[in-house]
Amino acid sequence: MRKLLSSYEGIVGSAVLGQLRQLGEKLAGASIVHVNSTREGGGVAEILDWMVPLMNDAGLSASWEVIHGEPRFFEITKAFHNGLQGHTVPLTMKDWKIYEDVNEKNFERLRPALEEANFVVIHDPQPAGLLKLCDRRKGKWIWRAHIDISRPFRPVWKGLRPFVEKYDASIFSMAEFAQLLPHPQFLVPPSIDPLSEKNRELEPSEIEAVRTEFGLDPSRPLIVQVSRFDRFKDPVGVIAAYRLVRKVAPVQLVLAGGGATDDPEGKAVLEDVQEAAGNDPDIHVLLLPSGAHRTINALQRLADVIVQKSTREGFGLTVTEGMWKGKPVVGGDTGGIRLQVVNHHTGFLVNTPEGAAHRIRYFLHNRNRIDEMGSIAREVVRENFLLTRHLRDYLTLMLVMAKDPRERLLKV
Ligand code: UDP
Numbered sequence: 074m075r076k077l078l079s080s081y082e083g084i085v086g087s088a089v090l091g092q093l094r095q096l097g098e099k100l101a102g103a104s105i106v107h108v109n110s111t112r113e114g115g116g117v118a119e120i121l122d123w124m125v126p127l128m129n130d131a132g133l134s135a136s137w138e139v140i141h142g143e144p145r146f147f148e149i150t151k152a153f154h155n156g157l158q159g160h161t162v163p164l165t166m167k168d169w170k171i172y173e174d175v176n177e178k179n180f181e182r183l184r185p186a187l188e189e190a191n192f193v194v195i196h197d198p199q200p201a202g203l204l205k206l207c208d209r210r211k212g213k214w215i216w217r218a219h220i221d222i223s224r225p226f227r228p229v230w231k232g233l234r235p236f237v238e239k240y241d242a243s244i245f246s247m248a249e250f251a252q253l254l255p256h257p258q259f260l261v262p263p264s265i266d267p268l269s270e271k272n273r274e275l276e277p278s279e280i281e282a283v284r285t286e287f288g289l290d291p292s293r294p295l296i297v298q299v300s301r302f303d304r305f306k307d308p309v310g311v312i313a314a315y316r317l318v319r320k321v322a323p324v325q326l327v328l329a330g331g332g333a334t335d336d337p338e339g340k341a342v343l344e345d346v347q348e349a350a351g352n353d354p355d356i357h358v359l360l361l362p363s364g365a366h367r368t369i370n371a372l373q374r375l376a377d378v379i380v381q382k383s384t385r386e387g388f389g390l391t392v393t394e395g396m397w398k399g400k401p402v403v404g405g406d407t408g409g410i411r412l413q414v415v416n417h418h419t420g421f422l423v424n425t426p427e428g429a430a431h432r433i434r435y436f437l438h439n440r441n442r443i444d445e446m447g448s449i450a451r452e453v454v455r456e457n458f459l460l461t462r463h464l465r466d467y468l469t470l471m472l473v474m475a476k477d478p479r480e481r482l483l484k485v
């Protein structure tokens with residue numbers, strides 16, 4: 074179901090919505106076209122799914138186009154994706170030609186919308202080649218990189234950079250992810266939707282049903298980490314921390330992640346986790362199906378402390394999700410976790426299993442701190458990491474970029 078801005082009033086307050094409407098009025102009627110490469114699956118599609126209707130509701134004329142391509146094109150752009158994140162990937166001249174050809178075919182189909190739009194936001198590398206083809210553009214073009222391209226495999230960046238540097242601006246999720254480019258760069262961190270299945274309030278009965286389903290003991294504390302089974306999420310380190318805590322407190326641990334995976338690395342990590350867990354009945358390694366949003370929501374709400382002991386992390390949406398549920402987070406001192414966990418205020422940043430255990434023990438012995446830090450954590454998310462802030466960033470950025478600055482000042 075499409076949500077409108079007014080649905081968020083009870084959560085963010087009328088002032089925030091008023092500000093969004095004001096920004097929307099200044100941009101009234103401006104057309105914005107978002108372009109990405111898939112309508113479903115993945116974080117970008119998830120963002121566009123709410124952002125396009127909310128932009129329309131704010132008074133803009135927003136649309137969402139998806140580029141099409143044969144499987145080889147997506148293999149190539151997957152290699153771009155991996156290469157931009159630092160992996161060595163083989164790409165030939167022919168591959169770059171296929172990339173340009175597919176962009177060209179899509180451009181022909183999308184030409185009227187792209188030429189006329191006041192703003193075009195191109196998401197990630199797949200459609201980045203469209204700008205070069207649009208020599209009669211009216212509007213501003215923005216490249217939105219959703220991944221960390223700070224340490225790319227050089228040949229991929231060398232090939233892609235000429236497409237990207239022609240944009241009027243680019244957006245990155247965090248300063249650490251960016252590349253130096255010859256145009257303004259904006260930082261727009263990710264966000265969560267507080268009304269999604271993953272984050273909405275749940276009836277106590279539903280939460281309790283999940284507790285029963287997984288055999289969790291209501292009388293003992295619970296720590297939860299939700300994550301893909303990936304070495305960088307350090308699930309084995311979480312088990313080590315749990316064992317240290319267990320020496321002094323009857324704690325239970327849930328490690329919830331994706332189900333049977335084709336990813337050989339994921340399978341190997343899961344096996345390591347299962348081995349480390351042994352037959353301890355208080356370690357619950359849960360393989361959840363891909364749409365288990367409400368189950369994850371309930372598990373996060375059942376937790377006394379949320380753990381995200383990553384050794385490397387992009388942003389860490391699981392941290393945002395936990396904080397929004399009023400939980401303090403013991404998180405790895407890395408990437409976007411640092412942006413979210415305000416050390417000693419909304420949780421603790423840690424580097425080792427011993428550090429994590431020390432902080433978990435602190436919470437279990439000072440239970441009032443769980444609620445105190447948890448409620449600050451929720452407010453930090455309300456202020457900084459909900460989709461309304463994300464929308465405000467986009468609208469502000471569009472205003473900044475709109476036409477001639479003097480004209481803009483006059484209008485404002
Ligand atoms: N998630 C999920 N099922 C799982 C594991 C994770 O739905 O089995 C969700 C999790 O709730 C979060 C997202 O996937 O919304 C993971 O995002 P995050 O930024 O934490 O890590 P990533 O997997 O992107 O590295």
